[in-house]
Amino acid sequence: MSGAYRLPSGGRINRQKPISFTFDGKKYQGFEGDTLASALIANGVLLAGRSFKYHRPRGILSAGADEPNALVGVGRDQAHYTPNVRMTMQELYDGLVAESQNRWPSLMFDVGAINDMLSPFFPAGFYYKTFMWPRKAWDAFYEPKIRSMAGLGKAPTEADADRYSQRYAHCDVLVIGGGPAGLAAALAAAESGARVMLADDQPEFGGSLLAETEATIDGKSAIDWVAEMVAALKARANVTLLSRTQAFGYYPHNSIGLSERLTDHLANPPAHLPRERFWTVHAGEVVIAAGSLERPMVFPENDRPGVMLADSARIYVNRYGVKPGKRAVVFTAHDGAYRAALDLKKAGIEIAAIADLRHHPEGPLVEAAKAAGIDVLPGTSVTGTAGRLRVKSATLARIGADGSAMDERQVECDLVLMSGGITPSVHLFSQSKGKLRFDEHLKAYVPGRPAERERSAGACRGLYALSAVIADGFAQGEGAAKSAGFGGVTARTFAVAGTLESDPGSFLGAAPHGRDASRVKAFVDFQNDVTAKDIRLATREGFRSIEHVKRYTTTGMATDQGKTSNMNALGIVSEALERDIPEIGLTTFRPPYTPVSFGAFAGASRGDLFDPVRTTPIHGWAAEQGAAFEDVGIWKRAHYFPKAGEDMHAAVERECKAVRDSVGIFDASTLGKIEVVGKDAATFMNRIYTNAWTKLEPGRLRYGVMLREDGFVMDDGVVGRMADDRFHVTTTTGGAPRVLAHMEDYLQTEWADLEVWLTSTTEEWAVIAVQGPNARKVIEPLVEGIDLSPEAMPHMSVAVGKICGVPTRLFRVSFTGELGFEINVPADYGRAVWEAVFAAGKAYDITPYGTETMHVLRAEKGYIIVGQETDGTAVPDDVGLGWAVGKAKKDFVGKRSIVRDEFQKPDRKQMVGLLTDVPAEVLEEGAQIVADPKQPAPMTVLGQVTSSYMSSVLGHSIALAMVKGGRARLGETLYVPMPGRAIPVKVVEPIFFDKEGVRLNG
């Protein structure tokens, strides 16, 4: 059946549902309801992994999220493979495949274990002290070696096949943890009518009650009480219950991150389910009922497989119906371990002895243990263990007042249970920036003053007795509801019986053992192999802050984030430095509480959903024509339109020629467009742009330049004055949101007195540029109500009318240097008009062209592109736009900045043209420009090439460049240094074609 260590009855497993799984290739059986850990324990397997540094064999230590040792890789193939899965959290499913990690060739026999023998040479921080000679050997030898030794599991080698989803949620009260306190808190809050969410990381609600076999609540067994509570909560419409859901992080303003696991427990997950769901919850009030963690005892060889946390052993017995061993020694300084011993004994596990560090343990639990015939040894420590892959015996000794060990004796056992006490889970409280307070009796930090609208309830604030925990949960739930504005909860008490009173007092630090403390290995952080002596070494070496000790020794930095180790490390530091624990401080709790999949954070954001794809109304047409697209921000723009057999250069050459010779058509819809309207619109434009707008008549266009307040060119674009009180502003494709925000900023916060309204119209207009000597002829037949003659509609004018029966704002404008029009039509008609123009252009062999051709054509004319010629460091004069600055204007945004001395200097970088000696030589964009190519590095650089193309109309390459004092260098020869050679270039005016603008005005 399911293993020799399975108890004949009990536990919350379904014995009717046996399940097969494999671990390291060997087949085992468990039951539904098992974790991988409990199922392996049922089969007598405790050896689960190898430690990080020394490769020591390690067993299952805990039964929950705090597990540091039992980490495995899980997954049937690489697309479903997850490393570093805690066996204690992995629910069993049929066909589960798990493998151990960090061992070679096998878990039983691991060559890396040689590190354990060499461990005297690898104390904490050893790597800071060596591997420095010879210098080159670090990169070539030492570091690769260290790297291959480090790491635990293996990253999958294939892309993840699973999906993840994300949700935002709001609630009035979020309860974190579904144990006794959390259930009571959720019930109280729910009864107030508040919207309640309850999240718990286990598959079932109940928390510690899932392993509670003795206590009764209101006369019912703990399990029945849980079932009733859950049923009551489920029945309420105002409650959302989330199991298998970890609250991993507490972020500002009560926003809490939850990760819900949906399929990792299923053999055949339904296709519609994502693997995990990532919640961002905005909660009015939060009740943290996160429970507590048990602390190990730090004693020599406390890491052998078979050494287990006492309460975890109890959970295995009571909740999973498995026996973690046959004969146990219990080592404790805390009443809780007695409860475990009693339950284990009842399940048929022999308790060889309870070694209690306390000299006078007393109370009902101690008495009960004695009454049950258990050998209770006060003032006794475990001073060592034996056994290789499983503990075989423990050495017990009486501890004298001076810490010496007396009367050592070996006790045979296959299980050592330990419990130093409980540590309240204050992780989320601390993440919320709440202040912690050290409780001397508990020897633990508990929540103090909160920083958010939150409360802690139950064990996570140091309460221990079940009756107190439930009562506190209810009270905090009610309080939270009240703070969230809900009241009317009927007071309620819960009668708890059957539990023996116990004291939460406990022990912190390393237990005395009488052996040479500098030689023995008493582990504090199991996964990272940090021992008590490592921590003492760190303090000896001057690391006095707990953060330093943590970083130097790596204690608390393993995948369990110090859940079992942090408090003991503090205790040891406190003892070594002879300072109280609160003086030493506490390391910061950082999210997530337990590790969360990257995929859950990313959610559906992958591939095409990574970012929205923004397309123009003409996109579909371009795609049908086989256009190549480029990404510009989130836009897709047609880059060029290759014909069969053409590469980009051939296509661009053909497209350029078509525009210069006849006519081309270009989709300019991505240009940003803003409608500026109101009686003060011209005043506003005057202040925002460098240019003067007052005198621009309706029906005319002007090229506008916009500066940041610090004087640097921010954006540019053609602006049409549609009426006295209305401007049609265009911006660069990428700049549109920035420009609108900039305008709104000034309008709303500086010039609120202006009557102006701004509306983004980028999406409203499709823009079809028709450019070339035949442009007018192409569109003339389609246009109604607009006189297109040069006299009526000269360059830089705008008219309103119809094209193809569709309303249009027709711009006569050119970014190519040719006669050109930009047809603005409502976006819904964009494609139809485009196709009509294209059809009308057939007679002139109209050619669609893309952004690359647009760039070449404008460069031939020396028109700049903001972001290419300018780079955030240029003022208008630098890029030859001094003419666009309204000198007579008293003020505009950026004016005060550009009059500073720095911007009058003659050696500023200025835009020029460059011509190579060899016509076919196209300079590389970004290439540097120097006067003396023979100088050694660092060279005195004069500037850089900003745009560079082959100009087919000129039969020569052309380039625009920013060159120091460039305008004074016209005619000079400078050099572009390239690897192995320097290209001579002649400095020319930055206009290469039709300098007089004859074609433009055609």
Next chain:
Amino acid sequence: MQKFSGFGLIARAFGAHKSWQAQWRDPEPKQSYDAVIVGGGGHGLGAAYYLAKEHGMRNIAVLEKGWIGGGNTGRNTTIIRSNYLFDESAALYDHAVKLWEGLSQDLNYNTMFSQRGVLMLAHNIHDIQSFKRHVHANRANGVDNEWLTPEEVKEFCPAINVGGKDMRYPILGGALQRRGGTARHDAVAWGFARAADALGVDIIQNCEVTAIRRDASGAVEAVETTRGTIKTKKVGVSAAGHTSMVLDMAGVRMPLESYPLQALVSEPVKPAFNCVVMSNTIHAYISQSDKGEMVIGAGTDAYTSYSQRGALHIATHTLDAICELVPMFRRLRMLRMWGGIVDVTPDRSPILGKTPVKGLYVNCGWGTGGFKATPGAGNLLAWTIAKDEPHPINAPFTLERFREGRLIDEAAAAAVAH
């Protein structure tokens, strides 16, 4: 100072490592020092070390309000590179890289400087233009940086998904600085502290500066601290996110704002990522630490804050990008996330030099890129304090440049994060 070496480690193993001494003393502050450094991060400790080593000033103290290396030194993603665009920046950061290259030996402390290469990915034509400009500018400056095709990117970093139909922003190439890489951040602080201490520098932790006192002429004469008054005529402030608060004590207002910067690591895995990869366009960077964790970061949160934490949605966007670049890392899990406080200037370049107050020097404004400059910044701050004038390398990085408009705007120029 006890010498660190493999031999020493073996020898002391036989004495159970009992004979290792404190790496630095824990002295009480003296009444006066020749110079005081405010801020015990890598930059401040470096300044103290180089003041003692290169300028013969031994009577100096480093005042740290918490524990050394506890600020951004211990919170960053440890990327080191010098392929900056502008001549001034390239000179500044390459000065640091050259010091990094011999730092472990110089300090006798293994800082694990690993020249694994820093690869910056281009996702669009603008990126290509920008990175090629960097490559050419760096070559002219003698700083290594080379352009890789997408195929070469894949070859250099096989874990990266370079493109195809499944990728929103396929990779069109990359700029690689082979001398770039990472280092062990804590070790840098500790190494400088130990070496400075050995030269007589007092490293005083848990000592917060509460006031800067000036004499009648306006010059610095003392600092008030939580551990008493300390007389000194020279104060070097290297306090990262808290710089504007400290300078305010001397009446100097700074063009600085402090933003949260988040970083995170995955659980440790065996070697799976062999270099540093940065993508500014999709906002993420990643490398794998010697311990096996994937170390991941992105840009700052949107708003100023000293909370040392940031918003969850910043981390989700960062991991969106990582999962897009390396889809097989989707099943890795985030182990820890945290925040630092970075001080940002209007042009995203640092301020390193004198202030209007005599005897007061400042090193700040490193934004998201301070770690890589650690030894260089310390070295140049030391020079500036010792000589009362900036070194030619940090001379352009004045406070006055903002008044003059002489910005060194790497971010605007390249749209590349540090």
Next chain:
Amino acid sequence: MLVIPCPYCGPRPELEFRYGGEAHIARPEDPSTLDDEAWGAFLYLRSNPKGLHAERWRHIHGCARYFNVVRDTISDTILASYKVGEAKPDMDALARILAGGPRAAAGEEKSK
């Protein structure tokens, strides 16, 4: 993620907003009268306090309005939000409310 109380739309998640830097830095009436020092200070000097900070936000995915918020830069707690043109609140009074804990701060936020 911050929850930002827009004075026009009510509390909304941070994702809907864009941060706009320190508030109450008015553009000089006539910049030409300022010397370089004063102009540089207007452009670049910010108070960057560790504590209460009056700052601008814009509800870009909502009403599109700029407004001001007072936020504690240590805890990120928001203590007030108000429209452009309204006076800066009494910061000392807000500091006292902040000292009263997160619920007191939230109460202030609601009454706005």
